[in-house]
Amino acid sequence: MTETFSDDRIRQHRSADATVTLTLDGAPLAGREVTLEQTRHKFLFGCTGFELIDLANGTSQDPEADARNAELWEGLFNFATLPFYWGRFEPERGKPATEPLLKTAKWFADRGHPVKGHPLAWHTVSADWLLDLENEEIARVQVERIKREVGDFAGVIDMWDVINEVVIMPIFDKYDNGITRICRDIGRIPMVRMVFDAAREASPNATLLLNDFDMSAAYECLIEGVLEAGIKIDVLGLQSHMHQGYWGEEKTEAILERFSRYGLPIHFTETTIVSGEIMPPEIEDLNDHQVDSWPSTPEGEARQADEIERHYKTLLAHPSVEAVTYWGMNDAGMWLGAPGGFVGLDGTPKPAYDRLHHLVNDEWGTPATTVATDEDGRLRFNGFLGDYRITCDGRQVDFKLEEAGTARLDIALD
Amino acid sequence: MTETFSDDRIRQHRSADATVTLTLDGAPLAGREVTLEQTRHKFLFGCTGFELIDLANGTSQDPEADARNAELWEGLFNFATLPFYWGRFEPERGKPATEPLLKTAKWFADRGHPVKGHPLAWHTVSADWLLDLENEEIARVQVERIKREVGDFAGVIDMWDVINEVVIMPIFDKYDNGITRICRDIGRIPMVRMVFDAAREASPNATLLLNDFDMSAAYECLIEGVLEAGIKIDVLGLQSHMHQGYWGEEKTEAILERFSRYGLPIHFTETTIVSGEIMPPEIEDLNDHQVDSWPSTPEGEARQADEIERHYKTLLAHPSVEAVTYWGMNDAGMWLGAPGGFVGLDGTPKPAYDRLHHLVNDEWGTPATTVATDEDGRLRFNGFLGDYRITCDGRQVDFKLEEAGTARLDIALD
Numbered sequence: 001m002t003e004t005f006s007d008d009r010i011r012q013h014r015s016a017d018a019t020v021t022l023t024l025d026g027a028p029l030a031g032r033e034v035t036l037e038q039t040r041h042k043f044l045f046g047c048t049g050f051e052l053i054d055l056a057n058g059t060s061q062d063p064e065a066d067a068r069n070a071e072l073w074e075g076l077f078n079f080a081t082l083p084f085y086w087g088r089f090e091p092e093r094g095k096p097a098t099e100p101l102l103k104t105a106k107w108f109a110d111r112g113h114p115v116k117g118h119p120l121a122w123h124t125v126s127a128d129w130l131l132d133l134e135n136e137e138i139a140r141v142q143v144e145r146i147k148r149e150v151g152d153f154a155g156v157i158d159m160w161d162v163i164n165e166v167v168i169m170p171i172f173d174k175y176d177n178g179i180t181r182i183c184r185d186i187g188r189i190p191m192v193r194m195v196f197d198a199a200r201e202a203s204p205n206a207t208l209l210l211n212d213f214d215m216s217a218a219y220e221c222l223i224e225g226v227l228e229a230g231i232k233i234d235v236l237g238l239q240s241h242m243h244q245g246y247w248g249e250e251k252t253e254a255i256l257e258r259f260s261r262y263g264l265p266i267h268f269t270e271t272t273i274v275s276g277e278i279m280p281p282e283i284e285d286l287n288d289h290q291v292d293s294w295p296s297t298p299e300g301e302a303r304q305a306d307e308i309e310r311h312y313k314t315l316l317a318h319p320s321v322e323a324v325t326y327w328g329m330n331d332a333g334m335w336l337g338a339p340g341g342f343v344g345l346d347g348t349p350k351p352a353y354d355r356l357h358h359l360v361n362d363e364w365g366t367p368a369t370t371v372a373t374d375e376d377g378r379l380r381f382n383g384f385l386g387d388y389r390i391t392c393d394g395r396q397v398d399f400k401l402e403e404a405g406t407a408r409l410d411i412a413l414d
Numbered sequence: 415m416t417e418t419f420s421d422d423r424i425r426q427h428r429s430a431d432a433t434v435t436l437t438l439d440g441a442p443l444a445g446r447e448v449t450l451e452q453t454r455h456k457f458l459f460g461c462t463g464f465e466l467i468d469l470a471n472g473t474s475q476d477p478e479a480d481a482r483n484a485e486l487w488e489g490l491f492n493f494a495t496l497p498f499y500w501g502r503f504e505p506e507r508g509k510p511a512t513e514p515l516l517k518t519a520k521w522f523a524d525r526g527h528p529v530k531g532h533p534l535a536w537h538t539v540s541a542d543w544l545l546d547l548e549n550e551e552i553a554r555v556q557v558e559r560i561k562r563e564v565g566d567f568a569g570v571i572d573m574w575d576v577i578n579e580v581v582i583m584p585i586f587d588k589y590d591n592g593i594t595r596i597c598r599d600i601g602r603i604p605m606v607r608m609v610f611d612a613a614r615e616a617s618p619n620a621t622l623l624l625n626d627f628d629m630s631a632a633y634e635c636l637i638e639g640v641l642e643a644g645i646k647i648d649v650l651g652l653q654s655h656m657h658q659g660y661w662g663e664e665k666t667e668a669i670l671e672r673f674s675r676y677g678l679p680i681h682f683t684e685t686t687i688v689s690g691e692i693m694p695p696e697i698e699d700l701n702d703h704q705v706d707s708w709p710s711t712p713e714g715e716a717r718q719a720d721e722i723e724r725h726y727k728t729l730l731a732h733p734s735v736e737a738v739t740y741w742g743m744n745d746a747g748m749w750l751g752a753p754g755g756f757v758g759l760d761g762t763p764k765p766a767y768d769r770l771h772h773l774v775n776d777e778w779g780t781p782a783t784t785v786a787t788d789e790d791g792r793l794r795f796n797g798f799l800g801d802y803r804i805t806c807d808g809r810q811v812d813f814k815l816e817e818a819g820t821a822r823l824d825i826a827l828d
Contacts, residue, residue: 167631171672184675188635189642217581218632221602225639228603258585261598 006249009317011382014043014364016407020379020399022390024413028377034392038366040112041078042385042402043316044267045360046325049073049080049108049115051333056107057100065347072343073329076356080108081269081325082157084117084149085125093129093141098152105156115157116325118269119164119211120146121195123172123179130178135185138178143198150202159207161237161269163195167214167222174285188222189229196231211237211269215255223262236262237269241327243279243286243338246307252314260320267323268315275304275350276339289336296331296339296350305351312359420663423731425796428457428778430821434793434813436804438827442791448806452780454526455492456799456816457730458681459774460739463487463494463522463529465747470521471514479761486757487743490770494522495683495739496571498531498563499539507543507555512566519570529571530739532683533578533625534560535609537586537593544592549599552592557612564616573621575651575683577609581628581636588699602636603643610645625651625683629669637676650676651683655741657693657700657752660721666728674734681737682729689718689764690753703750710745710753710764719765726773 022029052073055066082101083089090096105115121142130138150160169191170184183191192210199208210226210233212219226233236259240247247255259266275296279289315321328334331341342353349357361367364384373379379390385401395413436443466487469480496515497503504510519529535556544552564574583605584598597605606624613622624640624647626633640647650673654661661669673680689710693703729735742748745755756767763771775781778798782805787793793804799815809827 167635171631171634187642188638214631216630216632217585217628218630218635220585221581221632221635221639224602225635225642228601228639228643 006313006317010313010364013319013404014316015382015384016401016404017382018380018401018407018409020381020390021408021410022373022377022379022392022413023410024395026412029373029392029413030375030377031373032377032392033370033372034379034390035368036366036371036379036381037368037389037391038383038386039389039398040387041360041365042387042400044079044114044323044325045077046079046081046116046267046323047073047077047329048325048327049082049104051328051330052080052107053082053100053104056104059100068347069330069343072349072353074111074113076329076342076353076360077326078113079116079323079325080105080113081116081118081161082108084120085122086127086145087125089149090127090145093127096148098149102153102156105153109156114159116159116161116209117149117153117157119161120149120199121162121179121191122164123169123177123183124165126177126179131176133178135182138182139186139194142179142182143194146195146198147202150199150206154203154206158203158205160199160209161211162199162208163192164211165213166192166210167212167218189225189231192226193229193231196233200232207234209233209235209237209267209269211239213239213241213270220258223259227262233264235265235267235322237267239270240268240311241270241272241286241335242307242311243272243274243289243336243340244281244283245278246273246303246311249310249314252311253318256315256318256320260318264320265322266318266320267325268321269323269325270327271311271324272327272335272338272340273304273307273311273352274338274340275300275352279338286336291337294337294339296344300339301350301352305355308352309355309359312356316364420727420731424727424778427733427818428730429796429798430815430818431796432794432815432821432823434795434804435822435824436787436791436793436806436827437824438809440826443787443806443827444789444791445787446791446806447784447786448793448804449782450780450785450793450795451782451803451805452797452800453803453812454801455774455779456801456814458493458528458737458739459491460493460495460530460681460737461487461491461743462739462741463496463518465742465744466494466521467496467514467518470518473514482761483744483757486763486767488525488527490743490756490767490774491740492527493530493737493739494519494527495530495532495575496522498534499536500541500559501539503563504541504559507541510562512563516567516570519567523570528573530573530575530623531563531567531571533575534563534613535576535593535605536578537583537591537597538579540591540593545590547592549596553596553600553608556593556596557608560609560612561616564613564620568617568620572617572619574613574623575625576613576622577606578625579627580606580624581626581632588701603639603645606640607643607645610647614646621648623647623649623651623681623683625653627653627655627684634672637673641676647678649679649681649736651681653684654682654725655684655686655700655749656721656725657686657688657703657750657754658695658697659692660687660717660725663724663728666725667732670729670732670734674732678734679736680732680734681739682735683737683739684741685725685738686741686749686752686754687718687721687725687766688752688754689714689766693752700750705751708751708753710758714753715764715766719769722766723769723773726770730778 054060060066108115172180330343331339331345468474474480522529586594697703744757745753745759
């Protein structure tokens with residue numbers, strides 16, 4: 001694709017013009033070849049990490065395939081979302097499945113990838129045993145549950161989708177569940193306050209998100225009410241499951257314009273773009289679309305690759321966006337059986353994989369490159385924000401580009 | 415139509431089983447014929463009063479037709495809404511058209527009909543001269559404008575649609591206007607607080623409404639945010655323009671269920687049901703539907719009469735609803751040229767007029783009726799809440815049925 005206005009804006013918001021002066025034993029390292037490499041993006045290129053739980057726990061059915069998946073995952077991503085759906089995490093009251101998730105979270109953390117837990121409160125996949133409790137008791141165990149998970153995972157997971165889909169929560173009418181009951185009872189804002197207070201108390205420095213799929217004025221009104229009520233939200237989470245077709249730049253930019261008005265960082269928390277047939281537009285709840293088979297097609301894969309590029313570029317071009325989390329790398333096991341992954345059912349990367357890989361690692365990244373310092377020991381380069389490493393004669397030094405614009409660094413190689 | 419469950423509920427919430435003991439000179443008025451009549455409903459059967467401004471001001475082009483309209487109006491309605499659209503009320507800054515509206519409001523008030531002003535703040539039909547002002551100045555004149563109108567009309571108009579359509583207000587993008595500018599700038603809830611504070615200050619006992627056409631979760635979220643922020647709303651206004659077809663009982667009841675959760679009285683503030691073709695469903699902003707001619711049809715009029723009955727019955731059956739305001743009695747001059755009135759272009763009442771007239775005055779009202787007291791001077795009857803008059807030998811006495819249930823009154827005819 002050709003250079004566009006959004007490429008300019010991406011570079012403006014995401015990169016720095018760096019001047020690095022290298023010294024060795026106090027003297028400028030003049031006219032020397034060194035290797036420059038970006039080792040990590042500041043921008044969070046996220047994905048679900050559900051698929052790597054077995055690998056992290058040593059319970060792989062197919063260790064080779066899982067190892068390959070891990071390699072593919074790290075080729076694109078630097079930020080994982082792990083599942084804390086209450087009904088699966090604690091199907092029997094008092095027996096939370098903490099251990100395997102903690103191992104998985106540590107697996108990612110050990111590789112330097114921050115991890116987010118999703119979600120701590122939601123009316124879907126909630127625990128069935130809540131239905132036997134009075135509302136006051138449901139609220140109490142919801143609070144306790146949040147404190148337990150946030151506390152147990154602190155230091156490994158320090159970012160949480162605290163509550164999911166509050167706009168629809170009190171009027172959700174597909175089936176009875178404990179969370180809708182209490183949200184209807186106490187109201188949306190007291191519900192948000194209750195769960196955020198619990199998470200904040202358990203981990204005062206954690207990054208706490210409000211997350212929703214509703215991109216209408218309803219979510220704006222909810223956010224405004226929550227903020228006016230004095231509840232501190234760290235990040236706004238916007239879902240973007242596009243099973244019914246890519247939104248396009250105009251819609252995405254309009255959404256960014258509306259939700260950036262609150263001065264909060266934005267995460268695109270759940271992105272899906274399918275490489276097969278598009279789900280019919282008349283379906284309101286995506287869960288209602290049940291098909292036996294939903295194949296990925298060559299035309300679909302070409303289209304998906306283009307749309308992935310357009311979507312990621314639109315998001316990186318807006319300064320409020322700090323993360324994009326893709327909702328599943330593999331078609332295998334994907335929500336609704338959709339061919340929405342970067343990797344097909346046979347384990348082969350799709351064109352979208354290669355496209356995003358090129359963007360993240362080449363166009364926006366700096367692969368290991370040999371460069372020469374000038375007569376004053378200086379390197380000048382434009383680099384995307386994040387972590388860098390310079391290697392020279394077996395010595396190496398790490399540094400960061402933290403802010404867009406101009407950066408001047410003096411670095412000693414001693 | 416046959417008696418239904420909603421008829422039972424209407425009677426349960428709207429009527430009282432009254433036992434009235436009449437005395438004359440301290441003795442029971444036993445075995446005497448008297449005339450019993452309901453003179454006013456407590457329920458507010460409202461309509462726009464725009465059409466009677468000329469009559470009230472003595473500026474009628476056709477005094478006979480206007481007098482006939484007034485008669486038709488009072489045959490159905492006991493509550494008027496008058497227009498305070500800023501762009502028409504004060505097209506030139508500093509020259510508000512207070513006088514003709516005050517005369518009109520007094521005309522209604524003199525006849526015992528409460529009057530509501532609509533609206534004090536809205537992004538549509540707002541004053542063009544606001545566009546020349548800085549945002550801070552727009553906010554200041556908006557506040558002043560509210561205090562001026564609420565103060566000038568106090569005692570005649572004590573009920574206001576303070577602000578209209580806040581859900582869409584800050585993201586309204588059809589055209590630039592001063593009100594959208596300040597709402598985008600300060601946010602929805604501070605906007606609501608600002609205008610409610612101004613109205614409350616100017617008239618502490620006035621009844622103040624928040625009004626919207628958005629019946630989605632967005633309006634719920636707005637309401638919850640406003641209430642959590644401690645802003646006192648007296649009544650929730652729900653519009654129900656049905657140019658795209660009658661909602662049906664199920665949708666209306668679901669809306670009533672959702673919006674009655676806040677414990678506030680509900681007014682259906684703007685109701686339209688057309689007696690011609692239905693507007694296509696794909697039109698999002700009703701203002702986009704511009705047609706040369708939109709005739710009323712015999713089939714449409716029969717359907718409208720049935721739907722009017724069903725809509726009013728559904729609303730009266732819900733205890734939270736205190737008012738229904740119909741958005742125009744006459745097809746002549748109706749919004750969008752829609753055939754939505756009770757009276758056709760030729761001035762003839764449609765079937766819907768007769769249907770609602772029968773409901774309001776006969777089925778739910780008590781026309782002047784001769785009844786006899788028993789040997790203890792008692793009358794027993796079931797009557798809809800409101801004002802009553804008993805006449806006997808040239809003496810008359812007025813009383814009220816205030817609360818649904820059972821009422822016992824002792825009334826002296828002296």
